[in-house]
Each structure stands twice: as C-alpha cells, then as structure tokens.
Amino acid sequence: MFRPPPRCRAMSPLSAPLSPPLYTTAELRAVETRFAADGLMERAGAAAAELAASLAGEAGGPVLVLVGPGNNGGDALVAARLLAAEGSPVHAVGGADPARLPADAARAHAAWRQAGGTLQREIPSRRFGLVVDGLFGAGLQRDVAGNEAHWIAQANALGCPRLALDVPSGLDSDSGRARGCAFRADHTLTFLGLKPGLLTADGPDYAGQVHLDTLGIDPADMPSVKGIALTGLDARHRLPPRAQNSHKGQFGHVAIVGGAPGMVGACLLAGRAALAQGAGSVSVAVLDDRVAVDYGAPRLMFASAEALVEASLDVLALGPGLGRSPRARALLQTALGADCPLVLDADALNLIATDPELGLAAAQRNAATVLTPHPGEAGRLLGVDTQAVQADRVGAAHELSTRFGAHVALKGAGTVIAHPGGRYAINTSGGPWLAQAGSGDRLTGMVAALLGQGMETGNALEAAVWLHGADRPEHQHIRVLR
Structure with missing residues (x-):
C-alpha cells in the first residue's frame, strides 16, 4: 500500500461541510498563482497516489496513468512516480512534447524519467487494476480529439475502476458540458475547491464519487465566491x-x-x-x-x-x-x-x-x-x-x-x-x-x-x-x- 511521503498529509474521509463553496477556473487559477511556490503539484500527486493505491489495491493489477500536456499531466506523473516507488506496476501513456510543458509539469516529467519511468504512446493490451486520468484538467477550452479522444474511449471500455484527477478529461469544469468526449470516472479527486461542472449537466454522469483535497490551503486564503454546493440543509x-x-x-x-x-x-x-x-x-x-x-x-x-x-x-x-x-x-x-x-x-x-x-x-x-x-x-x-x-x-x-x-x-x-x-x-x-x-x-x-x-x-x-x-x-x- 502506498505510504505518503513525510510532508504529505494523510487523508481521512469526512462528511462534506454544508454549503461548500464552488470555484470557477479563473478563481482557482488565481489561487494556483498565489501558491505556486508551495509545491502544489507534489501535494496533488501525493494525494492522487494515495487514493489510487487504495482503489487499485481493491481491484488488483497494474495502474494505467494517462498523461496530458499540461499541469494535470504533471499531477499524474507525480502520482505515477510515487506509486512506482512503492512497488506498484505503472504504465504511463501520453504524447506531450517535454520541451513544451509548463515549468512544474516539465519538472514532474524529468523526475519520472530519472526514476526510470517511460511514456508509452499506446495503451497496452492487458488487464489493469485502475486507470488514472491526467489528460486534461480544469479550464479545457476545446473539444477533445485525436490521440486523447482515442485513449479516453479505450479507457472507458476497460473493466476496472477509473479515477480522474481534478475533473474528468473532456468535462468543462465551469459548465459541466462534455466537450466532444469525456473520461467516465468512478471517482474524481478534485483539488483546492469544488468545481460547478462536477455537479451539474453532464458532470454527475462523468465524475462519479467526488473527493476534495484542498492541498493544505487554509480556507481563509481562498477567494470569496458566490456559488455553493447544496449538500444538505443548514x-x-x-x-x-x-x-x-x-x-x-x-x-x-x-x-x-x-x-x-x-x-x-x-x-x-x-x-x-x-x-x-x-x-x-x-x-x-x-x-x-x-x-x-x-x-x-x-x-x-x-x-x-x-x-x-x-x-x-x-x-x-x-x-x-x-x-x-x-x-x-x-x-x-x-x-x-x-x-x-x-x-x-x-x-x-x-x-x-x-x-x-x-x-x-x-x-x-x-x-x-x-x-x-x-x-x-x-x-x-x-x-x-x-x-x-x-x-x-x-x-x-x-x-x-x-x-x-x-x-x-x-x-x-x-x-x-x-x-x-x-x-x-x-x-x-x-x-x-x-x-x-x-x-x-x-x-x-x-x-x-x-x-x-x-x-x-x-x-x-x-x-x-x-x-x-x-x-x-x-x-x-x-x-x-x-
């Protein structure tokens, strides 16, 4: 079982607080910029690795990690590296050009390579215990097509649990609209705050059970917003x-x-x-x-x-x-x-x-x-x-x-x-x-x-x-x- 590194908080399930806030992509981008030096990608990857290990342990078999061309792919590679370090067989699939990655994602890619990891271009034909979706996160501005659409279709057809990071790839995090095609998750681990698109329109069909990890950010440091998730009556x-x-x-x-x-x-x-x-x-x-x-x-x-x-x-x-x-x-x-x-x-x-x-x-x-x-x-x-x-x-x-x-x-x-x-x-x-x-x-x-x-x-x-x-x-x- 994956053990979180010393600086990663152990996670425990809580009842969702009544009326938790909802954050748009623009609001969360400001938070990410403010805390860019705080290692948010490593924290997100550690949280993903811990949940992934739990889900994969229940199903058995290696973990398939889909890696995208942005920071969502960086989160996925951190999770892949930590899972592999604990002995979990990991197959990472992606097609991003390392030279064009954002800075944090480029560092995650380099660390994955230094740890002996590789990026495959095709999903192997075998049984998996879990699929981790790190292709696209919040703020997707286009319909999914090409290799990513092909990988999503293949992953959706696999008979194993599916975990999406932040939002299921292809789902608009603000509106909940599926853009072209979308990863159909059993679980979604979303970071920093809840997104409106996880809860309305196509969101509930693609997100599955939603898990929120605030990555250690104090709620007082989050922006004041006008939206809430109605999770009960206060x-x-x-x-x-x-x-x-x-x-x-x-x-x-x-x-x-x-x-x-x-x-x-x-x-x-x-x-x-x-x-x-x-x-x-x-x-x-x-x-x-x-x-x-x-x-x-x-x-x-x-x-x-x-x-x-x-x-x-x-x-x-x-x-x-x-x-x-x-x-x-x-x-x-x-x-x-x-x-x-x-x-x-x-x-x-x-x-x-x-x-x-x-x-x-x-x-x-x-x-x-x-x-x-x-x-x-x-x-x-x-x-x-x-x-x-x-x-x-x-x-x-x-x-x-x-x-x-x-x-x-x-x-x-x-x-x-x-x-x-x-x-x-x-x-x-x-x-x-x-x-x-x-x-x-x-x-x-x-x-x-x-x-x-x-x-x-x-x-x-x-x-x-x-x-x-x-x-x-x-x-x-x-x-x-x-």
Missing part, C-alpha cells in the same frame, strides 16, 4: 419549531392556480405537496370547472381562479397544468400584480416567454418572484434553444434571475438555484427518478408551502429543491479529504 433552511399552542392561520394560506381540462392532476399534485410540506391551508383553483374536490386530499379547498388571484394570500403559485388559453393569460396578468410572493412554473413561464407585456410585468414586480423552469422553458424565456441552456446552466440561471429580478431554480441534473445579486447554489440531492411527469408540480407546491410559513425566499427555494430530491438517497456523494 440553519437558514429550517423553520422554527412549532409551538404546541398554535393554529393553521400561523402557517400560511397558499393558493395554487392551474389545472386546465386534461391537466387537473398537475394542480392537485402541487396542492398535495404544499399540504405535506406544512402549509396551514391550501386553496386550489382548477380551470376545469367539472372538478370541485380532490378525494385523495379532501383538505384542499377549491375556489374560483379569478377570485383566488385577487384574494389576500400569503403566497400564490401559478402554472401547473395552466394551459395557454386567453383565460390563463388573464389570470397570469392579474397574478403578476399580486403583493405576495409568487411562484411561476410550467405554462405561466411559457406565456411570459411569448408575451412581452407579461414579461415586463414579471420583471417589474415589487414582491418576491420565484421561477422554476426546466431547460426547455428556460430556453423559451431567454430566446435560445435547450442545447444552449444546457451548455451553460449556471449562466442561464443567472441571466433569468437578472432579467426578471427573480429567484430561479433551473431544474435538471444538478439543479442550479440563482438569486438576485449573483449568489447561486447547485443542488446535489435527487437523481434520474425525478424525471417524470408531476415532479415539477410537487416542487412548486413545496416552494409555496415554505414561503407561506415565512421562510425567506432564497432559503425557501433552496430548501424545497433539496428536500424534493432527498426523498430517495440517490444524491451525488462528496467526500472531503485532508
């Missing part, structure tokens, strides 16, 4: 305990409007979710006048849609199953003038996207506004296609928040929650089981219920998104190593 996401001597009027009157003919279930699902999340009372207005009771949840009160959007409420939600009829538009126009928090989803968003007058009214609201679009709805609001939204989910959520002065939950893998002023969070709970009809309607009801009980808007949206995904324990796992 104090600001929790309502105070209810007094024994309390009544329903203290916990909010929530109204939900939608349910056009053929889509009544969407509105009822939102209403039931609001009740389950603790709203004091919930009124629903369905546009299908044939429905006047929910036998599955008879506590739901039914009212006229026109009367409800003009009523005095604690929170109003509009959109689940609303449709796009002239009546639906008129209801939305009235609701945009409400002086209570307003949650907009589904067809409410589609109506705003196609009607500049409604869009202006939404942007000029004085009370809090929450938007919960899926990527298609977000694209319509922004005037772009879904692919453009998915290519930069964090950027799309920020643009929606700025344009409408709203708190936004851009749903999908790694839901992005953007707040006015630039703060944002990426949720780590949930999983593909949420991709089914009615899932978003439940979220609408949950957000409305927490708002109705008095939780601050941004906190209510984050809490609802986390709880919505935490019904089943299939969230992305993050380990902090030190």
Whole structure:
C-alpha cells in the first residue's frame, strides 16, 4: 500500500461541510498563482497516489496513468512516480512534447524519467487494476480529439475502476458540458475547491464519487465566491419549531392556480405537496370547472381562479397544468400584480416567454418572484434553444434571475438555484427518478408551502429543491479529504 511521503498529509474521509463553496477556473487559477511556490503539484500527486493505491489495491493489477500536456499531466506523473516507488506496476501513456510543458509539469516529467519511468504512446493490451486520468484538467477550452479522444474511449471500455484527477478529461469544469468526449470516472479527486461542472449537466454522469483535497490551503486564503454546493440543509433552511399552542392561520394560506381540462392532476399534485410540506391551508383553483374536490386530499379547498388571484394570500403559485388559453393569460396578468410572493412554473413561464407585456410585468414586480423552469422553458424565456441552456446552466440561471429580478431554480441534473445579486447554489440531492411527469408540480407546491410559513425566499427555494430530491438517497456523494 502506498505510504505518503513525510510532508504529505494523510487523508481521512469526512462528511462534506454544508454549503461548500464552488470555484470557477479563473478563481482557482488565481489561487494556483498565489501558491505556486508551495509545491502544489507534489501535494496533488501525493494525494492522487494515495487514493489510487487504495482503489487499485481493491481491484488488483497494474495502474494505467494517462498523461496530458499540461499541469494535470504533471499531477499524474507525480502520482505515477510515487506509486512506482512503492512497488506498484505503472504504465504511463501520453504524447506531450517535454520541451513544451509548463515549468512544474516539465519538472514532474524529468523526475519520472530519472526514476526510470517511460511514456508509452499506446495503451497496452492487458488487464489493469485502475486507470488514472491526467489528460486534461480544469479550464479545457476545446473539444477533445485525436490521440486523447482515442485513449479516453479505450479507457472507458476497460473493466476496472477509473479515477480522474481534478475533473474528468473532456468535462468543462465551469459548465459541466462534455466537450466532444469525456473520461467516465468512478471517482474524481478534485483539488483546492469544488468545481460547478462536477455537479451539474453532464458532470454527475462523468465524475462519479467526488473527493476534495484542498492541498493544505487554509480556507481563509481562498477567494470569496458566490456559488455553493447544496449538500444538505443548514440553519437558514429550517423553520422554527412549532409551538404546541398554535393554529393553521400561523402557517400560511397558499393558493395554487392551474389545472386546465386534461391537466387537473398537475394542480392537485402541487396542492398535495404544499399540504405535506406544512402549509396551514391550501386553496386550489382548477380551470376545469367539472372538478370541485380532490378525494385523495379532501383538505384542499377549491375556489374560483379569478377570485383566488385577487384574494389576500400569503403566497400564490401559478402554472401547473395552466394551459395557454386567453383565460390563463388573464389570470397570469392579474397574478403578476399580486403583493405576495409568487411562484411561476410550467405554462405561466411559457406565456411570459411569448408575451412581452407579461414579461415586463414579471420583471417589474415589487414582491418576491420565484421561477422554476426546466431547460426547455428556460430556453423559451431567454430566446435560445435547450442545447444552449444546457451548455451553460449556471449562466442561464443567472441571466433569468437578472432579467426578471427573480429567484430561479433551473431544474435538471444538478439543479442550479440563482438569486438576485449573483449568489447561486447547485443542488446535489435527487437523481434520474425525478424525471417524470408531476415532479415539477410537487416542487412548486413545496416552494409555496415554505414561503407561506415565512421562510425567506432564497432559503425557501433552496430548501424545497433539496428536500424534493432527498426523498430517495440517490444524491451525488462528496467526500472531503485532508
């Protein structure tokens, strides 16, 4: 088993701290520059070697190390050298020109050579106990092609554990978009700080279990950033305990409007979710006048849609199953003038996207506004296609928040929650089981219920998104190593 050198910290798994910060490539480049003289590459390589030895020891067999042309390749070569020094068979594969390597990577390459290591140009045809990906790290600016794409395809087809260093090669560390092709890791050991791209879009499918090593940098020396990973609920996401001597009027009157003919279930699902999340009372207005009771949840009160959007409420939600009829538009126009928090989803968003007058009214609201679009709805609001939204989910959520002065939950893998002023969070709970009809309607009801009980808007949206995904324990796992 690999033993860390004397100056390398031993690593132990910890529970991920609540709300760990997220760093963009540019923010981390500044940190790397500041601490360039502190031997970060040797520290990263030692951390990688220790984790690699553990993973390879479980599988048995030699270690394949893929070496790229930058500092990520240097980290990989340090790990390869340390593993080999402890007796692990290592095959290093890469095609970089040593004369064109960055200074630290060039030193790592020279040390690997001096230790008797070689760089092969092809992946040997044999069984491996582990693949370590050090081809490309954070900040990749192009699609992967050529030899690197060939090596990634071969590595992805190997029947052994796969470990990526910093980010899986081919994955955009800021957006989570796979660029051409990407290394599909079982584990990713990321350095200094968490990257947004590991947690959203394609990131969760390619990163596997994420391990964070801060390389000994004091958190106080890291830059202040606006993004967090939502790994659980902290104090600001929790309502105070209810007094024994309390009544329903203290916990909010929530109204939900939608349910056009053929889509009544969407509105009822939102209403039931609001009740389950603790709203004091919930009124629903369905546009299908044939429905006047929910036998599955008879506590739901039914009212006229026109009367409800003009009523005095604690929170109003509009959109689940609303449709796009002239009546639906008129209801939305009235609701945009409400002086209570307003949650907009589904067809409410589609109506705003196609009607500049409604869009202006939404942007000029004085009370809090929450938007919960899926990527298609977000694209319509922004005037772009879904692919453009998915290519930069964090950027799309920020643009929606700025344009409408709203708190936004851009749903999908790694839901992005953007707040006015630039703060944002990426949720780590949930999983593909949420991709089914009615899932978003439940979220609408949950957000409305927490708002109705008095939780601050941004906190209510984050809490609802986390709880919505935490019904089943299939969230992305993050380990902090030190």
